[in-house]
Amino acid sequence: MRSSSLARAVRLGVSSLLLHKLRSFLTTLGVLFGVASVIAMLAVGEGASAEAQDQIRRLGSRNVILRSVKPPQVGDEDAETRVLSYGLTRDDFERISETFPGIEQSVPVLQTPAEVRSGQLLCRPRVLCTPHLFQSVTRRDLFSGRFLTEQDEANRSLVCVLGYEVARFLFPFDTALGERVKVGEHYLEVVGVLYSRMPVGSVTLDPSSEAGGEVFLPLSTGRAYFGERQTQMRSGSMDIQEVQLHEIIVAAERDIDVPVVAAACRSMLKREHDEKDYEVIVPLELLARAEETKRIFNIVLGSIAGISLLVGGIGIMNVMLATVTERTREIGIRRALGAKRKHIVTQFLVETMVLSGAGGVVGVGVGLLIPWIVERTAELETIVEPAAPIFAFGISVLVGIVFGLYPAWRAANMDPVEALRHE
């Protein structure tokens, strides 16, 4: 009788609620929004932290990245040819590698603005001149061939490793290995292809555009053949920049060393550079920022969820108290005909739970819709964990229990004689 009596109680609850459709619907709104906010909150929070994890994975959690930044132009001299010299220096690199404690490795990167060609095909990837350590420090995987080696570095070999997109772009039908590509004015042999990993903030994957794709060559080769002057034609005038190093990737020995290393780098750079012609990127700090975003989202949506659920719960309790009063007579009849207190409690509790559960079901639907919309309009990544809707629905049922108990208790403790006399 147990399970069938519960099914009957639910059926009865539904039919009682359907007697007042509009009232029942309005009553469920609070829970509906509460549940929807819970799901949306979890989805956005998860998305933010997944994105942060992803960035960390991309940059290496133990890495501190120093990058040259073109300082704001002083004055606006319209000189035909003007050499602008700024950014990280070889001395910076030496200081970091030699004197800092807690550092495992540091890798310098020089970037050259050369075009890369193969036959008719031309693209403008980031051409990065870097020693062999780069691969292990940035933890990048090889697609085929090999990465640059110490010999390449020592011999200033004319070899290069292509990023996956660049390889696909220049050699759409063939393996790129063993082929020659023309970087700037020099021919280099392709010795490997590296899986791509987009730099932070960059979205494009198209190697024909300036930011897309990467090509790696030995740092020594880069210095010998391309130099540290980067010449670019910009709107008719020659723009010459001199940057010794574009990036220094510093890998700390352990995660806990990262803040110390970052602080040491910052203070050293501040001391050595007159201008702020560099930036320090700490993936761990990015994570902290993402966690902060997640936290703010949680607070905002969590409050909305909490308030909605509270207001919704109170609304449900209010309606159920009215229902109990309205149905005093029915309670009296049931009691006279053999219903125990617990039967009355069950009846009204089930009714409240059906009410809040219905709000919960619709709330789950709305809650799944919100992340979908957020993802499309705000370009925020969202992740709906499978447990989230179940969790949120569970909350709605819990609200039903918490706010249904008092009305049900009131109903069960009515005096049957009084209840029967009630008009």
Added chain:
Amino acid sequence: MSDSTLASAKPQPAGGSAPSEPVAELSDITRMYRMGEEEVRALDGFSFTFRKGEYWAIMGSSGSGKSTLLNILGCVDRPSSGSYRVRGQEVAELDDDELSTFRGAELGFIFQSYNLIPQLDVLENILMPVMYQDEVPEGIEDRALELAKRVGLGERLHHRPMQLSGGQQQRVAIARSLINDPALILADEATGNLDSKTADEILELFDELHAEGKTILLVTHEAEVGRRAENILRLKDGNIETVERGAERTGAVADAQ
């Protein structure tokens, strides 16, 4: 609970040669209501025994304590003092849950305003008392169907109370009061809301039940209704005024048969 009484009619020995077994024994029942300083004794030292198969009309002026008596008999109210035994069970010894189960198993209620549950259909209303019992007897649905047919509602099993006339609703209530084959059928002004023709039909049903050996206590204001009962108990100020047994009112009894 047995189904036998429904099928096999037990004619009551006329003239009360050998008194049948007691169903409801009340001794020195007092029910007090406290209204601030004042004390109202709705029942005041009431003692009486209702026996199996008897059909009583309980009469008396308004405020004489009829409803109070019926509530106590129906175990929805407890006396302030005194002892009440149903089928030998002292009611005061039962706790709230036991009392609820007892009501559902041993008593049948019929009210003036029918008191059906609006969201349930005829069949579900008839089954209501059984649904709260810990064990649902085998074939109870068939019995409910049989009772619905018996009170003339075989064609309206899935109507809601709102879709029925007053007389029909009261028939449903009567069927409901019979579903558990009660020891005692308690009716408070059962015909009070009905026109005389419909009331007559209901009273005929009571007559049939009486003929089958059911114990019926019927509270009424109307002398007409009272006359059709086997016996009349008159109350005044919470106690017995007169007791008229069928033997003394042969005319009325003959009328009823």
